Amino acid sequence: MEIKELKKIAKDRMKGYCRLCKECNGIACAGEVPGMGGKGSGESFKRNYETLKNVKLVLKTIHDVKDPDMSVEIFGKKIDLPFITAPVTGNSINMGGFLTEAQYSDYVVFGSIEAGTFAMTGDSGNPQFYIDGLNSIKKANGIGIPIIKPRENMKIIENIKKAEETGAIGVGIDIDGAGLLTMALHGQPVGPKTVDELKELTSSTKLPFILKGIMSVEEAELAVEVGASAIVVSNHGGRILDYTLGVAEVLPKISKAVKGKITIFADGNVRNGVDILKYIALGADAVLAGRPIIWGAYGGGKEGVKLIIENLKEELKQAMILTGCKDVKSIDSSKIINLNKQF
Structure with missing residues (x-):
């Protein structure tokens, strides 16, 4: 199967929930939450696209x-490229429901592994969706990382223990899910976390703990503080707050403040291998993406996910050759021109 064919199948199966636009820029799907779009006007989604586009590569041959x-190497595990599948849940809510949650979890976990990396699995207003992700990770002998919504600490710790039982590589919370509409629709209490609450969570496990949803230097430094x-x-x-800055705008200052103190992942409109190089050059250690993986799973199951990631790998390889990067450590700010205004 080729990428073009895979996307056509995915578009048909997603029943209008995702149009698979030629440019995935958030315009056509603005306000479609639940769905695949951005919150409100869609400006936060659009800004991720625009600010990443404003990072240009320096051709060197x-x-x-x-x-x-x-x-x-991430948490002691070597992967073939600096890319990890992002946590995504809610097939029946956001993607049209062609796949069950268990099917989707299996496809992304095993497709990612076969492509030389691993997946994060997610959480949702339906608690079973978290369990479905855990089941996939358990079947994969712990190769995966479950991410939990910012529920009450007692519930999070219960879910951390379940993650430990699977032998997972790590665990975390998407703290920005504090305002997620789909959680409110299902009567699941979520909210912000205090420093003390986060310290309780990080100290409750020996697994590497991830905070997903950091968009400021201040909170990046607090993430270091809480462990x-x-x-x-x-x-x-x-998808949670309109009119935020784009990831490509805030990443350089966050990296400058905490690089080397904590592992930095970036997640925002990654659609090809060049985007991976851009985020690494802006200061990330590795990169996440969700929507392209959804297309892969919906268009071709496990093999579709593998195909998407292998395509990213080939694009990244070409971009590294044409910018003179012998390894990931060689990807730095000298390989790009950042046209974004720095805040």
Whole structure:
């Protein structure tokens, strides 16, 4: 199967929930939450797209880089490229329901592994969806990371223990899910967390703990303070708060403040391998993406997910060769021109 065919099948199966636009810029699906769009006007989704587009690569072809090393190590596990599948749940709510949650979880977990990386699984207003993700990780001998919604701490700790039982690589919460509409629709209490509450969570487990949804230097520094192992710089795909900055705008300052103190992931409108290089050059250690993986799962199941990631890998390899990057550590700000205004 080719990418073009996979996307056509996915579009048919997603029943209008995602139009698979030529440019995934958040315009056509603005306000479609639940659904695949951005909150309200869709400006946060659009800004992720626009600000990442404003990062340009510096073409370099006088060098000896012909076979770059794309591998990185995350929480002691080596993966073939600095890319991890983002946590996504709610097939029946957001994607048209062609797949069950259990099917989707299996496809992304095993498709990611076969492509040389691993997946994060998610949580939802339906607690069974979290369990479905855990079941997939357990079947994969713990190769995966479950991400939990910011429920009451007691509930989160219960879910952390369940994650530990699967042998998972790590665990975390998408703290920006505090305002997620789909949770409110299902009567699931979520909300912000205090520093003390976060310290309780990080101290409750020996697993690497991730805070997903960090968009400021201040909160990145607080993540270090509370003992988190990693942050995901993300505005939740523009799905929780209108008119935020884009990930590409805030990442450089966050990286400058906490690089080396905590692992930094970036998640925002990654659609090809060039986008991975851009985010690494802006300061990320690795990159997440959700929507392309959804297309892969809906268009071709496990093999579709594998195809999407392998395509990202090939695009990243070409981008590294044509910018003179022999390995991921060689990807830095000298390989890009950032046209975004810095805040």
